[in-house]
Amino acid sequence: MWRSSAQRLRPERGAGGKRAGGAPPGESERGWGPASSNKSRRSRPNGLVPLAICLLLAAGCRQDMHDQPKYRGLRPSVFFADGASARPRVEGTVARGTLQEDEAFFTGKVSKVVVTELPLAVDQQLLDRGQERFNIFCSPCHGRTGAGRGMVVERGYRQPPSFQTDRLRQADPGYFFDVITNGFGVMPDYKAQVAPRDRWAIVAYIRALQLSQHAAPSDIRGGDPTNVPPPPPGGGASAPEKN
């Protein structure tokens, strides 16, 4: 039935003149005539129903997604008492991968007291990383040996104390970590630029720098201390550095 009504609809659509002039012979054989023409006019809506349903369905799908209740970012809300649609983080939750449970590692302190040991194993790789990070982030002011005469200081910035002073040689690793994390006096903090692990790498390297200027012959591992030439008069090892 569907097929025959579609066939009947086709010639009607834009061919008024054709019909007035008489149907072609083939068509009249298939039943074109005044009677069947009336019938086709009556059945016309039948052909449009599926189309209309499709359109309605398609429009319905779009509307569902478009009109769902939601807040756009930072829009106000009358639903929550504080009037804000953005909700604070539920206390005690952390984003995946950002749990900072190890207080010593992430703050350099335990119960507000700086740690006296590095909270990670020190190996050559860590020292190399520390040297690289120190030269990038600290040497512009502190100099490559930590004596405090970096290029920025040469240009007029306040001179930091040398890392070779007794006070800083005796300072705990956690203290250095804290200074990098929170800054100190006019020195800005490097929390955003230097990740916690890299901060510890820098601290380990500073310890190496300090040792390098205060090493005794017996500190040379595997070597024969008696083979170490004595420092030249005037103290070559602790000679003032240029940058």
Ligand code: HEC
């Ligand atoms: C922009 C220059 C600058 C940079 C870069 C810089 N510092 Fe400093 N730092 C200073 C100055 C200046 C002081 C002294 C601050 C004061 O006395 O007000 C200082 C002080 C310190 C102190 C000594 C705190 C004390 O007790 O006297 C330490 C430790 C230190 N910096 C470590 C670092 C490390 C590690 C880095 C690299 C991550 C670094 N600084 C990068 C300028 C800098």
